[in-house]
Amino acid sequence: MESDAIVARLSAVYAELPPGERAVVRVLLDDHPFAALGSLRALAERAGVSPPTASRLFDRLGYAGFADFQTAVRDGARDRSRLLEYVTRPEDEPPGELGEAAEELRAGLDGTLAAVPAQLCHRAAGVLAEARTVWALGGPLSELAADYLIRQLAGLRPGAHRVPEPAHARARTVLDLGAADLVVAYDFRRYSPATARFVRAARGRGARLILVTDTWGSPLAAEAELLIALPREAAGPIAPLTHEIAVTELLLVATAARLAPADRLADLDALTQSL
Template structure:
């Protein structure tokens, strides 16, 4: 977060602000950038001030109202590279292997900002068209990996092979992965899985697609779902193939779209065309909210916690697994017979 110009500016002007506007800045910086993404009223309530007081802050900063400030926050986050920032600003381990500031036993007081705990959005390898949500690492419930005794490599041995700083960053990423995954599984309520499963089980056909990264989750969904029921397909990649798919869609069909920042224009175009033919939408997206959210019959929104500096595909796969479990339960026992026949044919062929 220390590299974000908007956050830096908020911190710089803080001492000059009146008390009410200071309260707004504290809320923004404590939960940046997510505190800026809701309504002005919600932000004011969190800060304990009136909406006009909160609004004066953004006027003072030179924005054309709160919506202009929100747009600037979104644009700034879109330009940051989470992987690059991780590599550039990862915590540096001391030679003695002592605790790091901001961790238990470190020098940073409880509740103080830990710049190393923040990262930007999708790494430089992420293809254009998709970007995972901004993440704050080290969330509540983070646990050390390797819970069994002796599972960790000793500090001395690890230092000889990888270097203390590299090992520290690796374990932090593992802690973030575990905490983020726990948060994801907790955040999606069970009734939502059952609503999606009902659509997947009863649809005339199911078509899934995603962006450059999340298409892997879409592919996994279809590979497993095709064993449970017929007419489960990936959306073709070519424009002619997509056109033929849309041409035959009806109101009995379901599209499952995985759409994460940066949101894929190709995914949006297909979904809009499918919805125009009456198809229903199950959307899996992030905390920022895909532009397709308003069109979804079932909206599964993953929380903002992610797996350190790498795109959190594990979270998308975990949610997909639970969707499949709920669908399999709804399709039993017909799915059991289908799977048995599939196994027999697989051995024969």
């Protein structure tokens, strides 16, 4: 069964499932295909249910247990792997060499940096510097860029946080958001339903949004106060985190210039050495 067919099947049965099994499906859909590639116990813990509850879902779906479901997911994901496409070309088109990959990444990086003009970067930096709190999140890979933003931004200013994973923790976060708060979302194809749900809930509370996305059309684009859309050429032989980090670096440099955080960084270094 192809990966898209699995997603469609999970979505189709969702409303008919008991609450515990629906929680498992939410995790599988929010982080597809990666949530299915660990252990059954890890999946159950993420969903907040027992392993037997998670196991019953796969029996209900007609699989011979969780391992059989994982095999189907891996087969579907493998079919969609960009890296696999890159190295398994037609016989008359040899696999890409390292030098070719480096050229693609370099060209993509140039296109990415060109897609963030100075005026847009400075506007985003102003919001990052002035917001009461900053909350960042991303999808299965882009969450690493969100984490990098917060790790560095927390050294520049207080109130910089990663959006927590569990639904109950996200609900508590949204509860306290308002017009003075900012969400920075990294959302790339295949767009994350979990990211969309959090962003829309936060926007419903009045929070501002900076969206870093691609040009294929994130469903969150219309929600963004500031939209940073990376060009299609930014896609190399694999989904290149390098470009997302590069844009994040530009935003951080511009934000640091606004905040002049020398004293805060000196205090941070001193504390780091003493703890």
